[in-house]
Amino acid sequence: MMKSVFLLGIMMSLLVFTPFAFGQDLQKATWLENASVVYDQIVSKSVIASITFQTSSNTEIQFSDQLLEKISSYPEIRNVFFTNKDECVMGIASGKQCIMINFDINALKGTEGGINTVQANGKIMGDKVISELNDAFGINTKFHSVYIQSLTAENPMAAESATSGTVTATYTMPKQDTRVLFSNLSERLIHQYLIDSQGYFPVAKQLANDQDSEISIGIVMGEDKTLYVFKVSREYEGASDEITRINPLGYFGIDKLERSKYFEAYFVPLNSIVQVVILPESPSKIESLNTNILQRLDSVRDVSQNGWFFVSDSHDKIDARYIFGTTTTVTGDELVMELGSRDMNDENITENNMPLDNENDSQYVILAVIVIAAIGAALFYLKGYKRNH
Numbered sequence: 312m313m314k315s316v317f318l319l320g321i322m323m324s325l326l327v328f329t330p331f332a333f334g335q336d337l338q339k340a341t342w343l344e345n346a347s348v349v350y351d352q353i354v355s356k357s358v359i360a361s362i363t364f365q366t367s368s369n370t371e372i373q374f375s376d377q378l379l380e381k382i383s384s385y386p387e388i389r390n391v392f393f394t395n396k397d398e399c400v401m402g403i404a405s406g407k408q409c410i411m412i413n414f415d416i417n418a419l420k421g422t423e424g425g426i427n428t429v430q431a432n433g434k435i436m437g438d439k440v441i442s443e444l445n446d447a448f449g450i451n452t453k454f455h456s457v458y459i460q461s462l463t464a465e466n467p468m469a470a471e472s473a474t475s476g477t478v479t480a481t482y483t484m485p486k487q488d489t490r491v492l493f494s495n496l497s498e499r500l501i502h503q504y505l506i507d508s509q510g511y512f513p514v515a516k517q518l519a520n521d522q523d524s525e526i527s528i529g530i531v532m533g534e535d536k537t538l539y540v541f542k543v544s545r546e547y548e549g550a551s552d553e554i555t556r557i558n559p560l561g562y563f564g565i566d567k568l569e570r571s572k573y574f575e576a577y578f579v580p581l582n583s584i585v586q587v588v589i590l591p592e593s594p595s596k597i598e599s600l601n602t603n604i605l606q607r608l609d610s611v612r613d614v615s616q617n618g619w620f621f622v623s624d625s626h627d628k629i630d631a632r633y634i635f636g637t638t639t640t641v642t643g644d645e646l647v648m649e650l651g652s653r654d655m656n657d658e659n660i661t662e663n664n665m666p667l668d669n670e671n672d673s674q675y676v677i678l679a680v681i682v683i684a685a686i687g688a689a690l691f692y693l694k695g696y697k698r699n700h
Contacts, residue, residue, distance in 0.1 A: 341366045341371065342366050342371050342571065342574075342582065343365045343582050343583075344364055345511075345585075346511060346584070346585045346586065347360070347586035348361075348557075348559045348586070348588070349588045349590070350550075350557070351590045352591050353590045354590075355546070355551075356549060357546050357548045358551050359544055359545070360544065360559075360562035361544035361545070362515035362543050363542040364501070364512075364515070364540070364542070365541075369539065372528075373501075375443075375447065377443065381443055383532065385439070387415055388413070388436070388440075389415055389477075389531070390529055390532055391410065391411065391412050391413070391440075391529060392410070392411045392527060392529035392530075393408070393444075393450075393526075393529070394408065395489060395526055396408075396409075397525075399411060399481065400479055402458065403456075403481060406485065407455075407483040408450075408483065408486045409482065410444050410445070411482075412440065412441070412481075413478065413479050414479075415478075419432045419436075429459060430457040430478075434457055434480055436480070437454070441454070448496065449499060450484060452482035454480070455481045457479065457480050458478070458479045459479075489519045489521075489525055489526050489543070490519050492526050493519035494519075496541075497512075500528065505571070508571045508573040509569065510571025510573065510583065511583070515543045518545055521545050523546070525544050525545070525546075526542065526544075545562070554595075555650055556647065556648075557649070557650055558646070559643075560642075560643040561643065567640055567643065568640065578611075580614045580615065580634055580635055580636050581614060581634060583635055587632075588629070589628070589629040590628055591628075591650075594653040595626065595629065595650055596626070596650070597648050598650065598651040600619060600648055601645050602633075602646070603616060604619055604621070605618045605619065605634065614636065617634060617635050618633070619632065619634075631648075633646060
């Protein structure tokens, strides 16, 4: 049960805990590609590799205006996600794929409602948008249940209190192969220019061909803008038992990663990221790297260099991001890390924390941090201006 809750948490972190400080205008580079590898020795005891595409532009990941208008007409809806992940929420058997419509629990229950009101309202409101969602994903799900996940510290999975947390109206159908879904949904949703621009897309396609891979696609509603997410992932069970040599690209079956050609006309070094998160069972540290360490991300000069930036290098969580700088490719050997045990008196790799008060450097400003709460991760956006030729 704990494993399924953890996997739900990773997905729900994209749905619930994402602030929306999007600084990029739509004519700038709104597309973001992220290759992440999470080594979890605490809960899932596995390695999870994923390729995620994110954008705030509906011309890049495309849903109909009618669907978006209908979803936005219900302020109770936080987000909607489609996934073929097993047990997408508690109580959903394997062999199913789901559309999950996630609500603000307080908005659903009103001033006097309780659990029954929340469940009834969740189904009523979900039924009003499910037809359009089925059409958007080209599937035919049917109502299964309304699931309430409370966020109380004493009992994080208890639904009895119904005072805070997430309400999910879940609609299911028989599970489809990720390879088939990826082919159909990428063609349906992702702009052809981005597909033709390569970058992380062929890596995602290759990952989707793995019979154990999973796909998740979502619309996350923000106050000012909407985030669109397209993600392919693969869990390697038991692969985190012993970690000494970290080779992120190995989990994608590649030895070189290239940025999307879409970025050739832009200076957006933070729009392509390689992310490594390590949740070690015992105190650990990075003993060696094959490339640079970036101490700060405060200025254009900082982000023009390639190398690893450590969001966290504490004994119980290592969170590193590789930034391309002005380069366009990185090899597997360049990304290799060596992990060892840590004495609590050891120095951190860097004492610099992620800057929250961003510094204006000429035209370029680091504009937002997207916090992925379940794994303590973050991504960055850098406002992109076209280069002068």
